Amino acid sequence: xxxxxxxxxxxxxxxxxxxxxxxxxxxxxxxxxxxxxxxxxxxxxxxxxxxxxxxxxxxxxxxxxxxxxxxxxxxxxxxxxxxxxxxxxxxxxxxxxxxxxxxxxxxxxxxxxxxxxxxxxxxx
Amino acid sequence: xxxxxxxxxxxxxxxxxxxxxxxxxxxxxxxxxxxxxxxxxxxxxxxxxxxxxxxxxxxxxxxxxxxxxxxxxxxxxxxxxxxxxxxxxxxxxxxxxxxxxxxxxxxxxxxxxxxxxxxxxxxx
Numbered sequence: 001x002x003x004x005x006x007x008x009x010x011x012x013x014x015x016x017x018x019x020x021x022x023x024x025x026x027x028x029x030x031x032x033x034x035x036x037x038x039x040x041x042x043x044x045x046x047x048x049x050x051x052x053x054x055x056x057x058x059x060x061x062x063x064x065x066x067x068x069x070x071x072x073x074x075x076x077x078x079x080x081x082x083x084x085x086x087x088x089x090x091x092x093x094x095x096x097x098x099x100x101x102x103x104x105x106x107x108x109x110x111x112x113x114x115x116x117x118x119x120x121x122x123x124x
Numbered sequence: 125x126x127x128x129x130x131x132x133x134x135x136x137x138x139x140x141x142x143x144x145x146x147x148x149x150x151x152x153x154x155x156x157x158x159x160x161x162x163x164x165x166x167x168x169x170x171x172x173x174x175x176x177x178x179x180x181x182x183x184x185x186x187x188x189x190x191x192x193x194x195x196x197x198x199x200x201x202x203x204x205x206x207x208x209x210x211x212x213x214x215x216x217x218x219x220x221x222x223x224x225x226x227x228x229x230x231x232x233x234x235x236x237x238x239x240x241x242x243x244x245x246x247x248x
Contacts, residue, residue, distance in 0.1 A: 074158055076239045079240065081225060081240045101205060
């Protein structure tokens with residue numbers, strides 16, 4: 001089955017997180033994007049999101065690893081809802097499955113950008 | 125705490141579902157909305173969504189009841205992700221909690237419309 005373009009974007013983001021390539025990572029987000037860092041604490045916009053990922057990388061001793069274990073994508077117009085099972089691991093945490101939810105938006109060039117990143121999903 | 129406008133829209137939708145007031149219900153959706161009926165089967169657009177709700181009402185012997193048991197709303201620009209615990213019951217099913225996910229979009233008049241309705245959430 002052909003992969004949805006958003007699956008490629010998420011794979012690119014996961015690789016960028018592992019490599020701490022924050023320039024690539026931040027370009028996957030829209031300018032007004034919101035990232036849930038932890039329940040009740042959000043990073044809003046690219047500057048805050050970049051800082052959040054730098055702090056996350058440090059928090060996990062620069063050993064963060066992310067794997068997708070199943071994904072559903074629902075498209076409506078220029079908006080898509082992604083419901084994913086994401087497995088997160090690092091040297092200081094065991095592999096943990098999270099129910100992640102993302103909203104992507106297609107921009108005028110036809111690229112899908114992440115507008116809402118709720119990696120905590122329902123497990124808050 | 126003041127309720128988010130989307131909470132009012134969802135409450136209105138839940139009441140409309142219980143009363144089988146499909147005219148009110150369908151106006152909560154955007155023209156290009158997608159409703160997940162069951163895993164792998166989607167209703168797209170108002171005509172299909174209305175037919176789906178008519179079939180759902182009949183399937184549950186016109187006794188469907190919906191209650192929200194907790195909701196988180198994440199806004200970014202004109203888009204909002206809603207992560208909800210929804211309790212569904214009817215004469216032919218016991219009360220069942222579902223992890224529902226919705227994407228709402230603010231239109232030019234400032235009204236929030238449901239664009240993606242994934243009541244099945246992660247429990248697919």
